Amino acid sequence: MKIKQASAGxxxxxxxxxxxxxxxxxxxQTGNVSLGMKALEESSFEAAREYFYKAIxxxxxxxxxxxxxxxxxxxxxxxxxxxxxxxxALQNGKNTVGPLEVDISMYLASSYCKLNxxxxxxxxxxxxxxxxxxxxxxxxxxxxxxxxxxxxxxxxADFDKSISLAPKxxxxxxxxxxxxxxxxxxxxxxxxxxxxxxxLNDNQGLEKGxxxxxxxxxxxxxxxxxxxxxxxDNDATLYMGKSYEALGDMNYAASxxxxxxxxDESNGEVYNQLGLxxxxxxxxxxxxxxxxxxxxxxxxxxxxxxxxxxxxAYEYKGDFATAKTKFSEYLAKYxxxxxxRREAEFLKSR
Numbered sequence: 028m029k030i031k032q033a034s035a036g037x038x039x040x041x042x043x044x045x046x047x048x049x050x051x052x053x054x055x056q057t058g059n060v061s062l063g064m065k066a067l068e069e070s071s072f073e074a075a076r077e078y079f080y081k082a083i084x085x086x087x088x089x090x091x092x093x094x095x096x097x098x099x100x101x102x103x104x105x106x107x108x109x110x111x112x113x114x115x116a117l118q119n120g121k122n123t124v125g126p127l128e129v130d131i132s133m134y135l136a137s138s139y140c141k142l143n144x145x146x147x148x149x150x151x152x153x154x155x156x157x158x159x160x161x162x163x164x165x166x167x168x169x170x171x172x173x174x175x176x177x178x179x180x181x182x183x184a185d186f187d188k189s190i191s192l193a194p195k196x197x198x199x200x201x202x203x204x205x206x207x208x209x210x211x212x213x214x215x216x217x218x219x220x221x222x223x224x225x226x227l228n229d230n231q232g233l234e235k236g237x238x239x240x241x242x243x244x245x246x247x248x249x250x251x252x253x254x255x256x257x258x259x260d261n262d263a264t265l266y267m268g269k270s271y272e273a274l275g276d277m278n279y280a281a282s283x284x285x286x287x288x289x290x291d292e293s294n295g296e297v298y299n300q301l302g303l304x305x306x307x308x309x310x311x312x313x314x315x316x317x318x319x320x321x322x323x324x325x326x327x328x329x330x331x332x333x334x335x336x337x338x339x340a341y342e343y344k345g346d347f348a349t350a351k352t353k354f355s356e357y358l359a360k361y362x363x364x365x366x367x368r369r370e371a372e373f374l375k376s377r
Contacts, residue, residue, distance in 0.1 A: 060088045063095045067102070070325050072360070075099045089119040094131050101138060102327055104361030110138040129155055140172060148172040163192035167199060167206075174210040182206070186219070197223045197234045201241055217242055236266050245270040256283070261290050265297060277304045295326030299333055306336075306343060315340040331361055338370075347377040 063078030076099045082092035093116035100109035113135035120128050132155050139148035152169035159165060170185030186203045193199055200223035207216030220238050227235050236251035248270045255263035268283035284301035287294070298321030305314035318337040321329060338353035354371040361367065 058082065058087055059085070060091045060095060063092070063099075067095065067098055070102070070327050070330060072099045072103050090116050090121075090127065090131075092116075093119055094127075094134070097131075097134055097138070101134065101141075102330075104331065104363050106138050106141040106363065110135065110142060110144075113138060124158060129158065136168070136172075140175070143175070145172045145175045149176070161192055163189045163196070163199065166192070167202060170203070171206045174206050174212075177210075179210070179212065182210075183215075190219075190222075195226065197227070197238065201237065204241055233260060233263055233266075236263060236270075240266050240270050240273075243273075245274050256286075259290075261287050264290075265300075268297075268300065272300070272304060277307045280304050281308070292320075293324050293326075295321040295324045295329030295333060297321075298324065299329060299336065302333075302336055302340070306340065311340055311344045315344065331364075334360065335364075335367060338367075342370075342374070347374055350374055351377075 059078045059082035063075045063082065066072075066075035066078060076096060079092045079095040079099065082088060083096075093112045097109045097112035097116060100106070100112060113131055116131045117128060117135070120131070132151055136148045136151040136155075139145070139151060149169055149172045152165055152172065156162065156165050156169070166185045166189035170182040170189065173179075173182035173185060186206075189199060189203070190196075200219045203219045204213075204216035207213065207219070220242050224235065224238050227238075232251045232255050236248045236255070239245070239248035239251060249267060252260075252263040252267045252270070256267050264283050264287045268280045268287065271283065272280035281301055281304040284297050284304065287297050288301070291297075298317045302314040302317030302321065305311070305317060315337065318333050318340055321333045322337065334353070334357045338350050338357055341347075341350035341353055351371065351374045354367055354374060357367050358364065358371060
């Protein structure tokens with residue numbers, strides 16, 4: 028049984044979603060659409076869908092209503108329904124292309140990526156780039172899609188264009204590394220990390236520490252981050268924890284994640300990391316408590332992973348009845364997760 032941890036593919040997906048805005052459109056939202064968006068923010072996806080369907084039935088703000096439906100389905104892992112509703116949103120839009128249509132197109136491209144329809148994702152990103160020729164994020168995202176299509180030269184060209192437009196964005200270099208690693212080109216990806224290191228100065232220890240972490244140079248990462256963590260920099264504490272976790276020191280990594288959460292208890296990712304450490308230490312009850320606390324935070328980007336790992340923790344505890352129930356609930360939210368479906372089938376024999 029494998030737990031779910033933030034993989035390269037997941038990190039790329041988060042980067043794809045970040046470009047969409049993932050929130051309220053600048054357009055004026057009223058009535059059922061407004062209520063639906065509020066439900067989305069609260070991760071009440073079924074309620075959100077009901078509001079958006081009602082808006083459509085009453086012919087209210089159709090473009091926004093279909094967009095909201097697509098967002099709800101996206102969060103639930105039903106990417107086909109998400110794609111179809113984003114297409115309907117564009118079909119119900121204005122004759123002119125404005126910020127809302129660009130936003131919907133970005134969501135549509137993201138759903139194409141989730142469905143492995145990368146040719147359509149490239150086409151969609153290319154269409155948006157006709158309007159936003161100097162958008163560094165868009166070039167990066169199209170590069171990710173090209174990598175999935177095994178078109179490395181086109182991907183590299185887009186990554187380089189992205190960097191030329193935002194040459195000091197260290198997060199972009201990390202994201203490019205992640206995409207290349209996902210595509211089996213880790214060494215090429217490390218060239219970008221080293222390129223970012225070359226322009227950082229001695230006062231940018233946090234950025235250096237992150238880059239060293241992704242380079243796999245964990246001792247160097249810790250050397251950069253330790254004083255910052257001791258001085259109260261929570262991001263430094265997080266990457267210190269990740270570095271020690273990568274070195275196999277789960278106990279100390281867990282103590283760093285706990286230190287982070289003592290300052291900021293709202294971060295679902297850190298609860299997940301702490302839970303994974305505790306699973307590795309065979310503290311299954313402690314892991315379960317971490318995943319539950321993370322779920323309570325309601326971080327929509329982490330909920331899927333946390334729900335999955337919560338079910339796994341019950342399984343590790345030997346509570347197979349509850350694990351079955353949790354996987355059933357998980358599949359109701361994310362029906363297209365084949366890994367979870369296989370696990371649910373396996374539990375039927377326990």
